Amino acid sequence: MKLRNFLLHSGLIITVIISILLTAIIWLNPATFQHNSKATTATGDTLQNNDHKEIGDVFLPTQVVLSESNNLYQLVSSHVDLVQSFRQQITKQKVQQISRHKNLTDYQSFLKQNNAIVLNYGSPVTIRLFNQAFKQKITKYQNLKYNRILIPLNSKGVIYLLNDSDKNVFQITFKQLIWNKIKQQLKNKNIQQLPVEYELENSQYQLAYKQAITLPSYSYLINKVNASSLVPELLNSDGQSTITTKVQKNQTVYSDGGDNRMVISNKTGKVTFSSYSNLNYYTGTKRSHVESLSYNDLLKQSFIRINSIGNSLDDVRFDRFDSTSETATFHSFVAGFPIINSNDYGGFRIQILNAGGQQYNFSIYSLQVMVPSSGRQLTLPATAQVYQSLIQAGYAPAKIKGIKIGYRWQTNHSSKLVADLIPSYFVNINGKWSSYSSLLENTDTSNTR
Structure with a gap:
């Protein structure tokens, strides 16, 4: 040691x-x-810009969720970039048609369907930005908003764009999309599977973590x-x-x-x-x-x-x-x-x-x-436990607008030139995101309770 x-x-x-x-x-x-x-x-x-970043590089999905055997898992890894893998596969093919999915009876069930990957955005983007991110030339519905891309892994030529706000689903048809290589990539041992579920908050489904999870810190x-x-x-x-x-x-x-x-x-x-x-x-x-x-x-x-x-x-x-x-x-x-x-x-x-x-x-x-780090791992509680702790601390449920996991930036103790990134829950209280630990430590919460 x-x-x-x-x-x-x-x-x-x-x-x-x-x-x-x-x-x-x-x-x-x-x-x-x-x-x-x-x-x-x-x-x-x-x-x-000068470092070769295009608008499509920035307006990409930020979460990857796997639906398998009636369970949902967020897939995370610092070694495997699954969003880029799906992007490369979609970019290789050209869109043949886009149409409104008319046979939808239950939006939530469609979102959680088995043997599928869902790529999530934090807020809606447009079809025009889809064209930029995935090198396509869709001319219809260019101002249409969506916040999820659903990819049935057993389908060879179809993906779906979903919008939580209006529950619209649009089907995009390709000549052929085959996910065999990505299916193999999903088995990579460097990919963590975090059990999650969808909870509806402010007309949008957010990920909630069903149990305690352990995440690494980085430097x-x-x-x-x-x-x-x-x-x-x-x-x-x-x-x-x-x-x-x-x-x-x-x-x-x-x-x-x-x-x-x-x-x-x-x-x-x-x-x-x-x-x-x-x-x-x-x-x-x-x-x-x-x-x-x-x-x-x-x-x-x-x-x-x-x-x-x-x-x-x-x-x-x-x-x-x-x-x-x-x-x-x-x-x-x-x-x-x-x-x-x-x-x-x-x-x-x-x-x-x-x-x-x-x-x-x-x-x-x-x-x-x-840079090399200690590899320290932190265990975070289930989302439901975080919510209950906030209620017990005196925060009004109506003022809790969202709960999510992110990384907190702190200066390394050995060098001011290094930042340590520590996993933490963050809570939206009245529109402002604060770390979960700081909210519990705050003894004067009269403005937020």
Whole structure:
């Protein structure tokens, strides 16, 4: 055991040293690694940034659920990317037809049918985004919303798009889709099967964990964006503005003297960018003002914004859209779970208002590469137990809007250049996600109970 701990500690130190050396090289010779602020392109529906991430790479499903022998299992793994496997298989074939599924009598039974895989989104997306994610050219129903892709494993040419809100199901027919290779992949020992069930919350089915589950923790090198690199991207894209900088208490405020303002917390690295310009929307490669945006356009514009920031989009996925605040949230995902925190580490919140205003929330810190860790595992209780504990602690059931599992970001004790990701339950209380443990530890909950 001592030898194993020594090797893990040594491996972590070596990895950190290599990272520091590479960082020094980048600073000494920035031209080699310089981010091209003009590398984001927007032509029609094809959007891509300098690290070759397209809009379809970000608007992918985030959960994989297997229905087998009348049981449901969430499939999770840090070694096997099942979403990409299904994506590659679907991309190889072309859609022949899309039609409304007319013989549906029970939506929930259809969702839970045996011998099927369901790929889940956190919030609905559109057929237009399906085209981008799976390289298709469906021309009908392009603004249709769906939040699940159901794949019958014994069917050779059919998948279904499901929408929990209106209980609509659309059938997509291919000439041939064969899942034999993926069926073999599902047997991989590196894939965990977590027993789950669907519970209806706010007109959408959410996963609930039927029993206690054990998940690993992970460690990653932290990537830090230099604040000065954000100024030309967000405040001075045309190179004509005069930027003022003010240090106020624990934050630095950047302004162009007009409609744009950026505030960076010197303590946490959290960034808030606000703009009230009328020319906030992209049509093709040019900015223009439009009176209103469709749901698809709101999601598309949100992607353009996170692309323009310049942070890496590796493992970043669309997580949810809040129609009340018109805010799209994107998170970094690890083994099928989002990284959730109040400082937006590894994530983005993009608010675009039809009146012309916009606000971005993100962090100068993001994840880089996984490093050796202790392999510590944590056991989390069943979802029902979490709910009961919250009720017993005094939280009103009506104010609990959702419960899910994610990863909590904390700085490694040995190195500030490393983040430890710890599995945890997160609870939505009145629209704000907080860790389950922090809610139970909070002795003053008068505002949430």
